Amino acid sequence: MSIVVRDLTGLGEWSAASALYRSVFGYDQAEFGISPRLLAALRENAGSVLGAFDGGELVGFCYGFSAVEAGELYHYSQAAVVAPSAQGTGVGRRLKQAQAETARATGARTMRWTFDPYALRNAHFNFTVLGATAIRFLPDYYDDGASDRLLVSWDLAAPHVPKHECTTVTTPANDTTAAPDPTDRAALRRDLIEQFKTAHLVRVERHHNQATYTFERTTR
Known part of the structure; x- marks a missing residue:
């Protein structure tokens, strides 16, 4: 694949990004869509609206916006999607790297986003790769x-790079998901709530049929 990542411009590309987003996530409710007009506004006002193209085909898309907490300016990445045909080819990493460049240009030193804590492939990408x-x-x-x-x-x-004391929590896992059984999921959820009172999560690894969550104690 010969991938080009760049800013999306014009109604046609913003609409294509919106359609790709709904297709990848399987959303059929109108309220879960992304307005092309919102993408236009974000692009014009310190946001990120980026697409990955294979030839003329849009195969990936991400968008985000500038935000502030306790005086810290950061870039919040609301969503990133990759077409099924391009998954596992590095498109996601290219999009995140391009989004980081956009964030730096606004003066942000960090970028934030959310993801499913039980999705092991996403955890590997976020912690190990990035x-x-x-x-x-x-x-x-x-x-x-x-x-x-x-x-x-x-x-x-x-x-x-972890610098402080680390603790771990383990749970059963399959190839893609931590704690797929509802009882295990409830126990892991309780552990996560408890651990985050005094620690940050720095790694999630799967070995055989078990996932290990590694927490670094905060200094507060």
């Missing part, structure tokens, strides 16, 4: 009964 750190556990983030999320922070200067 070197991000999960700073919060957000139970039922979207208030729909099935949307636990981890909030990660990615240092745009360098990947995180």
